[in-house]
Amino acid sequence: MTNLFGTSLHWPEGCMAGTAMHELSLCESVLQILEQQAEAQQYRKVKTVWLEIGALSGVEIEALRFSFDVVIQGSLADHARLEIIEVPGQAWCLPCGRNVAVQQLYDQCPRCGSHQLQVNGGDQMRIKELEVE
Amino acid sequence: MCGVCGCGEGHSHSHDHDHSHDHHHHDHDHEHDAAHAHAPGLSRVRMVQIEQDILAKNNRYAAKNRSYFGERGMLALNLVSSPGSGKTTLLTETIARLKDGIAITVIEGDQQTARDAERIRATGVQAVQINTGKGCHLDAHRIGHALKSLEPDNHSLLFIENVGNLVCPSSFDLGEAHKVVILSVTEGEDKPIKYPDMFHAADLMILNKTDLLPYLDFDSEQCIRYAKQVNPRIKVLPLSAKTGEGMNNWLRWLKAELELQRIGYA
Numbered sequence: 001m002t003n004l005f006g007t008s009l010h011w012p013e014g015c016m017a018g019t020a021m022h023e024l025s026l027c028e029s030v031l032q033i034l035e036q037q038a039e040a041q042q043y044r045k046v047k048t049v050w051l052e053i054g055a056l057s058g059v060e061i062e063a064l065r066f067s068f069d070v071v072i073q074g075s076l077a078d079h080a081r082l083e084i085i086e087v088p089g090q091a092w093c094l095p096c097g098r099n100v101a102v103q104q105l106y107d108q109c110p111r112c113g114s115h116q117l118q119v120n121g122g123d124q125m126r127i128k129e130l131e132v133e
Numbered sequence: 134m135c136g137v138c139g140c141g142e143g144h145s146h147s148h149d150h151d152h153s154h155d156h157h158h159h160d161h162d163h164e165h166d167a168a169h170a171h172a173p174g175l176s177r178v179r180m181v182q183i184e185q186d187i188l189a190k191n192n193r194y195a196a197k198n199r200s201y202f203g204e205r206g207m208l209a210l211n212l213v214s215s216p217g218s219g220k221t222t223l224l225t226e227t228i229a230r231l232k233d234g235i236a237i238t239v240i241e242g243d244q245q246t247a248r249d250a251e252r253i254r255a256t257g258v259q260a261v262q263i264n265t266g267k268g269c270h271l272d273a274h275r276i277g278h279a280l281k282s283l284e285p286d287n288h289s290l291l292f293i294e295n296v297g298n299l300v301c302p303s304s305f306d307l308g309e310a311h312k313v314v315i316l317s318v319t320e321g322e323d324k325p326i327k328y329p330d331m332f333h334a335a336d337l338m339i340l341n342k343t344d345l346l347p348y349l350d351f352d353s354e355q356c357i358r359y360a361k362q363v364n365p366r367i368k369v370l371p372l373s374a375k376t377g378e379g380m381n382n383w384l385r386w387l388k389a390e391l392e393l394q395r396i397g398y399a
Contacts, residue, residue, distance in 0.1 A: 125186065
């Protein structure tokens with residue numbers, strides 16, 4: 001398979017419709033934003049990208065790093081450094097009436113054991129900041 | 134340039150612009166060249182605050198689709214599942230039972246082939262096939278283009294059959310009213326906690342192929358408990374698209390949801 005820039009990728013077969021493919025398309029979205037912003041923000045090269053990734057976003061950080069390096073080849077972010085800011089998961093527990101920390105979407109409330117939790121933090125995938133020139 | 138979103142057909146690079154100027158250029162090559170050709174003495178490293186959601190572009194198209202559906206009083210459903218859960222059979226059986234009273238269109242997503250769209254068209258309704266190729270999910274932009282060619286009726290029902298994949302489609306809003314996740318009883322009952330993102334994003338879980346329950350060790354109660362752990366608000370409809378058991382409840386759910394869209398309640 002080839003990526004957007006025509007360079008060859010060797011991707012494990014099992015990943016085609018799975019997790020790594022997911023991170024690959026997220027990285028393509030990141031690159032699109034970098035390209036769009038280049039004109040408005042007057043930069044020609046991206047040296048570092050800070051991404052804020054929530055623990056409940058479903059993003060596999062290692063797969064994201066791997067995909068990032070693949071996707072940026074030959075782009076304005078070629079050889080850019082990827083910095084990940086991991087944000088812990090947080091949910092509102094209905095019975096407790098307060099925010100609690102969660103690691104997974106199927107976690108129970110660490111205080112009361114309820115599953116009546118509404119995720120209200122740690123599900124984001126955001127570009128935070130760039131180092132450019 | 135297309136009339137749906139102003140993009141240049143066939144380009145896989147960025148299509149949208151935050152600002153509303155009307156020119157539409159694709160200057161990526163120029164950007165790349167410039168990046169490589171800069172003079173060493175001129176480089177000035179600085180920080181830029183972006184604060185942008187990675188999925189912002191998809192979400193903008195999704196919002197456009199959602200208002201398209203809203204203006205027309207349509208019900209759009211995003212059907213998601215693992216491959217082989219019986220989505221297409223459920224759809225053809227549903228269409229056969231509803232098409233005389235309700236206008237229905239279908240968007241079919243698969244990595245390759247138009248086989249599913251052909252199965253849908255055989256029921257007599259209009260279907261558009263989107264082949265995602267290497268991609269593992271449908272995105273809101275491609276749905277916008279499919280709507281352009283489908284031109285669905287006001288107050289109609291649109292099924293979007295997503296690529297068989299319980300991972301990626303959970304993150305991509307298509308503008309639908311609900312994600313409906315289909316889980317067949319031939320899969321493990323722990324799928325909801327193995328793939329929590331999808332069950333968290335869905336409003337309805339259909340437990341399909343219930344006619345096979347006597348031959349399997351599948352624990353339906355446990356499966357529903359797992360689904361509610363991940364998403365306390367999820368509703369569950371068990372059915373067999375093959376024997377028709379439980380289908381009536383699904384049809385009633387569809388009609389009720391469509392009615393809500395038609396009165397502009399949702």
